[in-house]
Amino acid sequence: MSLSVNFNVKESVLLVRLEGELDHHEATNLREEWQAQLAQNNVGNVIVNLEKLTFMDSSGLGVMLGRYKEIQAAGWEMVICSVTPEVRRLFDLSGMFKIVKLADNEDFALQMLGVAS
Amino acid sequence: MKNYMKVEFSSVSQNESLARIAVASFISPLNPTVDELTDIKTVVSEAVTNAIIHGYEEDADQKVILECSINQSQVEIIIEDFGKGIEDIEAAREPLYTSKPEWERSGMGFTIMENFMDQVDIKSKENEGTRITLSKQLTSTKAICN
Numbered sequence A: 001m002s003l004s005v006n007f008n009v010k011e012s013v014l015l016v017r018l019e020g021e022l023d024h025h026e027a028t029n030l031r032e033e034w035q036a037q038l039a040q041n042n043v044g045n046v047i048v049n050l051e052k053l054t055f056m057d058s059s060g061l062g063v064m065l066g067r068y069k070e071i072q073a074a075g076w077e078m079v080i081c082s083v084t085p086e087v088r089r090l091f092d093l094s095g096m097f098k099i100v101k102l103a104d105n106e107d108f109a110l111q112m113l114g115v116a117s
Numbered sequence B: 001m002k003n004y005m006k007v008e009f010s011s012v013s014q015n016e017s018l019a020r021i022a023v024a025s026f027i028s029p030l031n032p033t034v035d036e037l038t039d040i041k042t043v044v045s046e047a048v049t050n051a052i053i054h055g056y057e058e059d060a061d062q063k064v065i066l067e068c069s070i071n072q073s074q075v076e077i078i079i080e081d082f083g084k085g086i087e088d089i090e091a092a093r094e095p096l097y098t099s100k101p102e103w104e105r106s107g108m109g110f111t112i113m114e115n116f117m118d119q120v121d122i123k124s125k126e127n128e129g130t131r132i133t134l135s136k137q138l139t140s141t142k143a144i145c146n
Helices: A024-040 A058-073 A085-094 A106-112 B015-030 B034-055 B089-093 B109-116 B139-145
Strands: A003-010 A013-022 A045-056 A078-081 A101-103 B002-010 B063-071 B074-081 B119-125 B129-137
Touching (some): A013 A058, A024 B015, A045 B034, A058 A078, A058 B034, B015 B034, B015 B063, B034 B063
Parallel strands (some): A013 A045, A078 A101
Antiparallel strands (some): B002 B063, B119 B129
């Protein structure tokens, strides 16, 4: 199963919804598309919805951390939401949620960023 | 139950998912738990990615060998490449270490392998290749076999 990526803009927030499996093979495309979306849309804050992401490895962690650093350096925030137990194991091991904010679902994530859903 | 398989594939990134699926279906008769299956798919992905990115530096004309054997509830997976080898194994095992910081790697590959498996053995020689042996005792079948 490959990765499908859906980008959406809600007010000033870029919503990134991932579905399928995120590995090294998919990571390069995702990074390029994501960076292009951030550049072409006038948005800053980002929500990454992982509800339908069934698999992720350290290459996926690399992409998340890479975007987090760029978004934070530009003075914006990134929130990850709806993480499945499978993907959660990897995030816990990496200590990712010590630096990136986590929300139970997209509505909560939007609220955290000050957008009424 | 004893079983063994060996798969050889080109060092292209499309084959990372092939390797995960091959191992996942091969061990399915052992009825692994969801967590065990996730762990094993993740470590296979890490080791195969390492072979492609680091061993062969994305040279698609090379070959990666994946072996898997099961003995009762014991799973052993070997991932081997004949690429450039690991210069410093101790450094490679360090969390967050990466030899390719410019590639947006997280440096978590070996840390994940060591946390998700019972045992990780790394054999590597410069310009000869790397052979990673990963083993794990599945809990689900241990209970049934007792």
